[in-house]
Amino acid sequence: MSITDLTSMGEPQSEARKYINERLLKLKNEISDYCFQCAKCTSGCEAHKLLELEPHKIVALLKRGLIDEMVNSDIIWTCMSCFKCRERCPQKVAPVEILFALKNMAVASGKQIPGNYTQLLQSVLSIGLLQEVKTVTTRDNKTADRNQLNLPEISKPQDPMKFQTMLAKIAVEKL
Ligand code: SF4
Ligand code: SF4
Numbered sequence: 001m002s003i004t005d006l007t008s009m010g011e012p013q014s015e016a017r018k019y020i021n022e023r024l025l026k027l028k029n030e031i032s033d034y035c036f037q038c039a040k041c042t043s044g045c046e047a048h049k050l051l052e053l054e055p056h057k058i059v060a061l062l063k064r065g066l067i068d069e070m071v072n073s074d075i076i077w078t079c080m081s082c083f084k085c086r087e088r089c090p091q092k093v094a095p096v097e098i099l100f101a102l103k104n105m106a107v108a109s110g111k112q113i114p115g116n117y118t119q120l121l122q123s124v125l126s127i128g129l130l131q132e133v134k135t136v137t138t139r140d141n142k143t144a145d146r147n148q149l150n151l152p153e154i155s156k157p158q159d160p161m162k163f164q165t166m167l168a169k170i171a172v173e174k175l
Contacts, residue, residue, distance in 0.1 A: 012065030020062060020101045024094070032098065034091040035059040041085035041095050051078035055085045055095030062098055067105070076102045077114045125164055128157040 021032060039056040047053035053075055061070055070076055079099040086094040107113060120130050133154050135145045146153065157163035 013067045014065050016067035016105070017062060017065040020067070020098060020105075023101050024097055032059050032062045032093055035063065035089075035093045036091060038090065040088045040090065041093075044084045044088045046082055046084065047078045047080050051075075053078045055079075055099075058095050058098055058102075059093060067102070070102050071106045071109065071111070074114070076106065077117065125167065126160065128160070128163055129154065 025031060035056070037056055037060060039054075041055040041059075042048050042057075045053060045055050048055070058070065058076075061067075076099055079096060081096060081100075083094075083096050086096050089095075103113075123129060123131055133146060135143045136149075138144050
């Protein structure tokens with residue numbers, strides 16, 4: 001079921017809307033009310049091309065206070081966090097930050113998160129990176145690592161336990 005189907009029966013949640021707007025203000029001084037629905041964010045959104053995410057509609061739903069519908073929808077997990085919507089917005093609105101807030105609300109309320117996110121989280125907790133550093137295949141079909149490409153080494157946490165404790169503390173603060 002799409003977000004549009006869900007919103008046809010939705011009641012506005014003004015407290016949740018206020019919470020997200022306050023969070024946006026605190027983070028980046030961005031207010032969803034300034035959005036005038038030009039859809040410039042959506043026209044450049046990578047997830048729109050592939051997965052039908054429409055960031056301008058996310059902002060419109062926030063303005064209407066239809067938060068639960070978005071928190072309950074899989075569509076919020078399709079955002080790739082490329083920040084293009086934020087760069088393109090003439091009104092300094094950041095749909096990506098709204099999507100972060102919605103994802104945090106979904107996690108805080110105990111909703112099932114997509115499996116890929118769980119894998120990424122486990123990887124961050126165990127090695128401090130989204131994934132192990134990989135080799136690439138060059139144009140002449142050879143395999144090369146970062147060293148062979150003259151790229152700097154990627155650093156990892158020296159003390160994984162300390163890192164995990166700090167990460168958990170930050171996560172709780174941000175929720
Ligand atoms: S968030 Fe910005 S770019 Fe997107 S529709 Fe609103 S004003 Fe336009
Ligand atoms: S950050 Fe998310 S919503 Fe914004 S343009 Fe990228 S994929 Fe689309």
